[in-house]
Amino acid sequence: MRTPTPVNKEEPIPNEVEEALARGLQNHFGRPVRIVELHSTFLADTFSTHPIYRLHLTLDGGERLTVIFKLLQPQQDEDARREVLIYRRLLGGGRFDAPTVYASLCDESRGRYWLFFEDVGELRLKWCDVDDWPAAFRWVARMHAEYYGREEVLRALGYLGEHGPPFYRFLARGAREMLQWLDARPQLVRFERLMARWFDLSVEHLALQPLTLIHGDLYCHNLMVQPGPKIRPIDWGFAAIGVAGWDVAKLIAGWGPEKSDFIGIYLDEFALHASVLIDRRSFERSLAHCQIMRTLQILYWWEGPYKNLAFVDGVLEEMESACGYLDNDG
Numbered sequence: 001m002r003t004p005t006p007v008n009k010e011e012p013i014p015n016e017v018e019e020a021l022a023r024g025l026q027n028h029f030g031r032p033v034r035i036v037e038l039h040s041t042f043l044a045d046t047f048s049t050h051p052i053y054r055l056h057l058t059l060d061g062g063e064r065l066t067v068i069f070k071l072l073q074p075q076q077d078e079d080a081r082r083e084v085l086i087y088r089r090l091l092g093g094g095r096f097d098a099p100t101v102y103a104s105l106c107d108e109s110r111g112r113y114w115l116f117f118e119d120v121g122e123l124r125l126k127w128c129d130v131d132d133w134p135a136a137f138r139w140v141a142r143m144h145a146e147y148y149g150r151e152e153v154l155r156a157l158g159y160l161g162e163h164g165p166p167f168y169r170f171l172a173r174g175a176r177e178m179l180q181w182l183d184a185r186p187q188l189v190r191f192e193r194l195m196a197r198w199f200d201l202s203v204e205h206l207a208l209q210p211l212t213l214i215h216g217d218l219y220c221h222n223l224m225v226q227p228g229p230k231i232r233p234i235d236w237g238f239a240a241i242g243v244a245g246w247d248v249a250k251l252i253a254g255w256g257p258e259k260s261d262f263i264g265i266y267l268d269e270f271a272l273h274a275s276v277l278i279d280r281r282s283f284e285r286s287l288a289h290c291q292i293m294r295t296l297q298i299l300y301w302w303e304g305p306y307k308n309l310a311f312v313d314g315v316l317e318e319m320e321s322a323c324g325y326l327d328n329d330g
Contacts, residue, residue, distance in 0.1 A: 013069075023103065024102050025065075035057055035060075037057070039055070040055050040056075040069075051070075052070050054069075055067040055116075067116050067119060068115075068117050070117070071114060072084065078237065080111075083113070087117065089157065094118070097233065101116070120224045123224060124220065125223040125231070130258060133258075134262070135230070135231050137262050137263075139231040140248065141270040143213060144212045148210055149212070149276065160240055162240060163206075165207055171293060171297050174299075178299055194316070194319050202293065206243050211242060213240075214240055215236065216236075218250045220251065244286075246294070248263070249290040249291045250294060264280075267283060281329075289322075289326070291322035292319055292323065295322070
């Protein structure tokens with residue numbers, strides 16, 4: 001394992017932020033709490049689209065506490081309330097090993113959505129050795145197993161998005177519009193050929209799969225690692241009701257021969273916690289369909305690398321690989 005060198009700077013924190021945190025800490029600890037000293041550092045090395053700060057507190061009893069403050073800002077295609085509600089209601093008490101929430105604010109009238117939660121360290125799975133990765137696949141298998149096939153329970157919560165045909169078509173439209181905007185004609189021809197062969201079949205296949213709770217943005221930079229290794233997932237703003245393969249497709253991206261072992265680890269752990277078994281071949285087929293959808297999301301979301309069209313070609317190669325698996329699978 002290696003730990004990154006943070007790039008950050010001291011930042012002042014408004015009084016109302018400190019007051020909201022103090023109120024939350026009182027509820028969390030069940031006793032009066034006063035913050036006597038607070039130092040704030042802006043975390044410039046995060047992968048989040050929202051400003052994040054590390055708050056170093058000294059409480060009136062002499063205790064020292066480090067808190068992560070996430071200042072959620074409305075983004076295109078995002079509901080800023082969602083992540084606050086997910087942490088409050090679904091992840092309360094550190095469920096699924098998510099960071100414990102000390103305080104939160106969801107003030108729609110002023111457009112303020114704040115989260116204050118446990119600092120789970122700086123080591124991301126992205127920077128870990130291969131030996132630490134099985135823990136991540138076991139973690140996500142346990143989460144998927146808990147709600148597998150229980151989508152009605154998740155829908156009743158009222159604040160989760162859902163991956164279904166409208167979602168997949170939205171990604172396809174966004175990917176196509178981005179390629180058209182770039183005037184990347186060879187890439188667009190390649191894209192349309194793949195879409196004509198497999199997109200509708202993928203939508204149909206995924207619509208028939210059992211659904212579960214998914215993290216939704218399970219890239220390795222959103223999984224923090226503590227000794228053990230213990231996986232601490234962050235950035236739950238895209239948690240949704242969806243196909244389990246969506247998370248696995250993101251987590252397994254970029255690996256080579258290790259993929260087969262990781263899938264086996266995931267399925268073995270899932271079998272320990274679920275009331276049903278997943279056939280490996282069926283799972284791998286659904287995983288390939290999810291990998292197609294993942295490439296659409298990349299083409300739609302990630303604008304920065306498009307200055308180099310080789311990046312787009314690499315994404316399309318991933319899509320071709322998934323389509324090739326499905327062609328060969330019969």
